[in-house]
Amino acid sequence: METTVDEVAQDVYRLSTFVAPANIMFNQYLVAGGEPLLFHCGGRQLFPLVREAVGRVLPVETLRWISFGHVESDECGSMNDWLAAAPRAEVVHGILGVMVSLNDLADRPPRALGDGEVLDLGGPRVRWIDTSHVPHGWESGLLFEERSGTLLCGDLFSAFGMAPVTTESDVVGPALATEAQAHGTALTPGTGPAVRRLAELRPSALGLMHGPVFRGDTVGALTDLGDAYDRLLDDALAARG
Numbered sequence: 621m622e623t624t625v626d627e628v629a630q631d632v633y634r635l636s637t638f639v640a641p642a643n644i645m646f647n648q649y650l651v652a653g654g655e656p657l658l659f660h661c662g663g664r665q666l667f668p669l670v671r672e673a674v675g676r677v678l679p680v681e682t683l684r685w686i687s688f689g690h691v692e693s694d695e696c697g698s699m700n701d702w703l704a705a706a707p708r709a710e711v712v713h714g715i716l717g718v719m720v721s722l723n724d725l726a727d728r729p730p731r732a733l734g735d736g737e738v739l740d741l742g743g744p745r746v747r748w749i750d751t752s753h754v755p756h757g758w759e760s761g762l763l764f765e766e767r768s769g770t771l772l773c774g775d776l777f778s779a780f781g782m783a784p785v786t787t788e789s790d791v792v793g794p795a796l797a798t799e800a801q802a803h804g805t806a807l808t809p810g811t812g813p814a815v816r817r818l819a820e821l822r823p824s825a826l827g828l829m830h831g832p833v834f835r836g837d838t839v840g841a842l843t844d845l846g847d848a849y850d851r852l853l854d855d856a857l858a859a860r861g
Contacts, residue, residue: 623673626785628833629768629825631744634785635673637666643780646694647829649772650677651765654742655684659763659772660829663697671705683709685739689774690757691721700727712739714750717759743767754814755805762818769824771838776815777845778804778830788836791828792844807853815846
């Protein structure tokens with residue numbers, strides 16, 4: 621395996637590793653600036669590869685913030701490895717994630733952000749958005765990089781297989797095909813509305829964790845995905861009678 625590095629927006633880098641046995645890509649996003657931030661840590665087994673990839677962009681020890689969408693091994697398995705490698709780094713997450721899990725799991729005290737709170741990285745600015753249970757995890761949330769308009773959307777639009785660095789092709793169809801196989805989304809009455817709320821940001825790009833960076837109609841894609849989740853929930857309820 622190897623981890624590739626591509627600058628996908630100003631000071632925003634996608635670090636991507638294709639894991640062939642699982643037939644899926646694992647992406648992290650490095651936001652450079654005065655206080656660099658890594659979104660998604662990756663699992664512990666990938667840490668040496670991802671650390672080397674970060675080092676191609678900036679000294680690993682200068683990382684200031686470590687973040688991720690929810691508490692799951694591919695999102696934060698190597699969290700404490702990064703804290704050890706970057707002595708000034710802090711984990712930053714939503715209030716709920718910090719309270720429920722990260723105060724205990726992180727080797728250094730984490731910082732909590734409220735819904736809509738902005739963290740200035742010294743150039744880039746990231747806004748925390750609560751998305752509880754979307755796509756899964758009580759504490760789930762996402763980051764929106766305001767300067768470039770890039771929504772770091774975690775497990776949303778996840779799809780199996782390799783993908784290009786960027787695309788304008790359909791990302792909803794592959795995500796729904798993967799959902800039909802993996803059933804990774806928590807379907808609740810709040811799922812569709814939470815995804816459509818993200819469309820209000822009008823992002824210029826969607827940074828997928830398991831897929832490409834999407835530069836097509838982002839508002840349409842988020843709206844269509846939210847609508848599809850509503851239909852899946854309706855179908856599941858109807859099947860129960």
